[in-house]
Amino acid sequence: xxxxxxxxxxxxxxxxxxxxxxxxxxxxxxxxxxxxxxxxxxxxxxxxxxxxxxxxxxxxxxxxxxxxxxxxxxxxxxxxxxxxxxxxxxxxxxxxxxxxxxxxxxxxxxxxxxxxxxxxxxxxxxxxxxxxxxxxxxxxxxxxxxxxxxxxxxxxxxxxxxxxxxxxxxxxxxxxxxxxxxxxxxxxxxxxxxxxxxxxxxxxxxxxxxxxxxxxxxxxxxxxxxxxxxxxxxxxxxxxxxxxxxxxxxxxxxxxxxxxxxxxxxxxxxxxxxxxxxxxxxx
Amino acid sequence: xxxxxxxxxxxxxxxxxxxxxxxxxxxxxxxxxxxxxxxxxxxxxxxxxxxxxxxxxxxxxxxxxxxxxxxxxxxxxxxxxxxxxxxxxxxxxxxxxxxxxxxxxxxxxxxxxxxxxxxxxxxxxxxxxxxxxxxxxxxxxxxxxxxxxxxxxxxxxxxxxxxxxxxxxxxxxxxxxxxxxxxxxxxxxxxxxxxxxxxxxxxxxxxxxxxxxxxxxxxxxxxxxxxxxxxxxxxxxxxxxxxxxxxxxxxxxxxxxxxxxxxxxxxxxxxxxxxxxxxxxxxxxxxxxxxxxxxxxxxxxxxxxxxxxxxxxxxxxxxxxxxxxxxxxxxxxxxxxxxxxxxxxxxxxxxxxxxxxxxxxxxxxxxxxxxxxxxxxxxxxxxxxxxxxxxxxxxxxxxxx
Ligand SMILES: Nc1ncnc2c1ncn2[C@@H]1O[C@H](COP(=O)(O)OP(=O)(O)O)[C@@H](O)[C@H]1O
Ligand SMILES: [Mg+2]
Numbered sequence: 233x234x235x236x237x238x239x240x241x242x243x244x245x246x247x248x249x250x251x252x253x254x255x256x257x258x259x260x261x262x263x264x265x266x267x268x269x270x271x272x273x274x275x276x277x278x279x280x281x282x283x284x285x286x287x288x289x290x291x292x293x294x295x296x297x298x299x300x301x302x303x304x305x306x307x308x309x310x311x312x313x314x315x316x317x318x319x320x321x322x323x324x325x326x327x328x329x330x331x332x333x334x335x336x337x338x339x340x341x342x343x344x345x346x347x348x349x350x351x352x353x354x355x356x357x358x359x360x361x362x363x364x365x366x367x368x369x370x371x372x373x374x375x376x377x378x379x380x381x382x383x384x385x386x387x388x389x390x391x392x393x394x395x396x397x398x399x400x401x402x403x404x405x406x407x408x409x410x411x412x413x414x415x416x417x418x419x420x421x422x423x424x425x426x427x428x429x430x431x432x433x434x435x436x437x438x439x440x441x442x443x444x445x446x447x448x449x450x451x452x453x454x455x456x457x458x459x460x461x462x463x464x465x466x467x468x469x470x471x472x473x474x475x476x477x478x479x480x481x482x483x484x485x486x487x488x489x490x491x492x493x494x495x496x497x498x499x500x501x502x503x504x505x506x507x508x509x510x511x512x513x514x515x
Numbered sequence: 516x517x518x519x520x521x522x523x524x525x526x527x528x529x530x531x532x533x534x535x536x537x538x539x540x541x542x543x544x545x546x547x548x549x550x551x552x553x554x555x556x557x558x559x560x561x562x563x564x565x566x567x568x569x570x571x572x573x574x575x576x577x578x579x580x581x582x583x584x585x586x587x588x589x590x591x592x593x594x595x596x597x598x599x600x601x602x603x604x605x606x607x608x609x610x611x612x613x614x615x616x617x618x619x620x621x622x623x624x625x626x627x628x629x630x631x632x633x634x635x636x637x638x639x640x641x642x643x644x645x646x647x648x649x650x651x652x653x654x655x656x657x658x659x660x661x662x663x664x665x666x667x668x669x670x671x672x673x674x675x676x677x678x679x680x681x682x683x684x685x686x687x688x689x690x691x692x693x694x695x696x697x698x699x700x701x702x703x704x705x706x707x708x709x710x711x712x713x714x715x716x717x718x719x720x721x722x723x724x725x726x727x728x729x730x731x732x733x734x735x736x737x738x739x740x741x742x743x744x745x746x747x748x749x750x751x752x753x754x755x756x757x758x759x760x761x762x763x764x765x766x767x768x769x770x771x772x773x774x775x776x777x778x779x780x781x782x783x784x785x786x787x788x789x790x791x792x793x794x795x796x797x798x799x800x801x802x803x804x805x806x807x808x809x810x811x812x813x814x815x816x817x818x819x820x821x822x823x824x825x826x827x828x829x830x831x832x833x834x835x836x837x838x839x840x841x842x843x844x845x846x847x848x849x850x851x852x853x854x855x856x857x858x859x860x861x862x863x864x865x866x867x868x869x870x871x872x873x874x875x876x877x878x879x880x881x882x883x884x885x886x887x888x889x890x891x892x893x894x895x896x897x898x899x900x901x902x903x904x905x906x907x908x909x910x911x912x913x914x915x916x
Pocket of ligand 1: 305306333336337338340
């Protein structure tokens with residue numbers, strides 16, 4: 233069954249008070265969870281859409297579903313089929329590791345699930361919302377409120393200090409100065425950088441920068457945290473610290489994490505491994 | 516809306532505060548130069564116009580000129596009218612003049628010109644002619660058979676239209692003057708220049724000599740009475756005061772005589788507008804290039820900003836704000852340089868021009884107009900590259916070449 237988003241919205245409206253708490257929120261562009269930044273979610277705290285109104289993806293506990301994702305890149309005459317029909321389901325609170333050889337489509341898959349890219353066909357459903365129907369700016373708003381990213385090379389904004397890097401998205405959300413400054417200080421303290429709030433990225437080690445980037449990704453309590461080889465540029469000791477940080481947020485706050493890695497021992501931190509090869513999931 | 520503006524401001528301020536200082540300094544410096552370029556020609560033109568006007572008032576018309584009633588050839592009872600006018604507190608002096616055209620001859624050369632008959636003592640209260648003598652002396656009341664010539668008539672002394680002049684007349688030489696069929700010999704008592712060629716193409720006799728030539732001796736006639744008022748008295752007020760004295764002659768302010776000056780001014784004004792248009796185009800291109808280079812360097816940052824959900828228009832606005840802040844700094848520095856540097860310098864060290872000396876005159880309204888134009892150029896020059904870049908696919912921005 234497939235239902236138009238607007239239709240869903242109107243259904244949600246008409247059913248009003250009879251719906252569960254979670255169903256009253258809009259389907260796009262709004263924060264999925266209404267809690268304050270830094271007030272981290274407890275495991276099992278479920279905000280879920282009321283099943284029957286939505287398509288099959290909104291099965292209890294499923295936060296992201298990728299259906300038949302195909303992503304093809306054209307490089308001149310050559311077509312690169314990075315993803316050839318990928319189906320994934322990720323449950324709320326899961327810590328997933330995506331593994332596979334270089335060029336197997338890990339980053340591409342992560343970008344589709346994280347709404348950084350758009351598949352040629354297939355769809356990504358997050359929290360019951362079919363994101364393939366979203367416009368670019370709706371996706372932007374969705375990312376701002378609901379998703380967090382950790383990139384391999386940290387991707388911090390060099391002109392902003394640690395605290396500013398973390399709170400820029402909260403500022404964009406329209407939070408007050410006190411709110412976002414407090415939230416940034418809290419989350420930076422949680423990643424062990426409470427004493428470096430004012431430091432610029434250029435004055436930090438790779439491990440510290442990656443922790444700032446994790447803090448940035450988590451500051452707005454996203455539904456899902458995406459991390460693309462977050463430890464690729466770090467030595468094993470620092471990698472271990474970062475992975476432990478992930479594990480901590482996953483276990484203590486129930487943070488859903490989707491992480492790409494190609495190191496076996498990194499994957500051991502995850503609950504489940506999705507293996508990719510040549511753009512296809514290996515079973 | 517305000518929240519978005521806040522983010523744009525925040526990004527712009529951090530970018531200026533923590534970004535490449537060299538680029539900031541260079542951009543502001545270039546914009547400062549452009550602003551100066553935009554106001555300089557206007558200031559020069561205003562300076563030249565001011566000079567023209569000063570020359571006009573100081574050497575020819577005074578502030579206000581009384582002319583014969585319509586259809587009358589002369590002002591009658593000139594001296595009593597002068598007394599009446601001089602009773603006004605704001606009037607410094609009046610000069611009743613006879614004015615006609617005459618033909619000078621010196622050796623083989625001839626030249627037609629305006630000839631004034633003046634009371635030298637009265638004239639000195641109205642114009643600075645006495646101080647404009649470059650050779651010989653100014654007239655005095657008892658002089659008869661003596662003339663003073665402007666350098667455009669005498670020739671020499673750097674006259675602009677040397678070939679039209681009598682050619683190298685010197686003080687002490689005798690020239691022949693013909694007015695209305697009457698010819699008389701005059702000894703050249705002095706030569707003057709105001710550096711304003713129109714005023715320098717005249718000759719002055721005593722009123723008595725000219726009356727004699729015109730055959731109107733002892734009639735107390737005048738063809739114009741030039742009135743000089745204290746500095747800063749508006750001509751309009753003087754005219755009102757004169758009218759309230761019951762003067763029925765025509766009253767004209769000096770502005771009404773400045774027709775040819777207006778023409779010159781308008782011509783220069785057109786040149787100024789063309790220069791401004793070119794200046795703005797250059798400004799636009801430079802701003803575009805500087806902002807473009809600046810933005811291309813930040814491609815990846817823009818991509819990351821988009822990825823974490825910063826809206827595209829917020830990103831574009833942050834670059835536009837940055838460009839506007841650069842333009843603002845350029846305008847302020849350029850204005851300060853002109854207002855407190857160059858303009859005062861040319862007042863204490865005037866620039867030599869054919870008209871004499873000129874100082875730059877910075878007009879605030881013009882400066883404001885140029886500032887607005889520069890702002891517009893900076894907005895357009897930054898919106899285009901920022902928008903083009905921010906619009907691109909974010910993965911392309913982050914990982915693309
Ligand atoms: N933007 C792109 N343009 C062209 N080809 C691309 C692009 N992104 C990825 N690819 C290709 O898609 C395939 C999968 O890439 P990627 O998802 O980055 O793999 P992984 O992250 O597993 O190393 C590779 O063959 C890669 O060359
Ligand atoms: Mg990759």
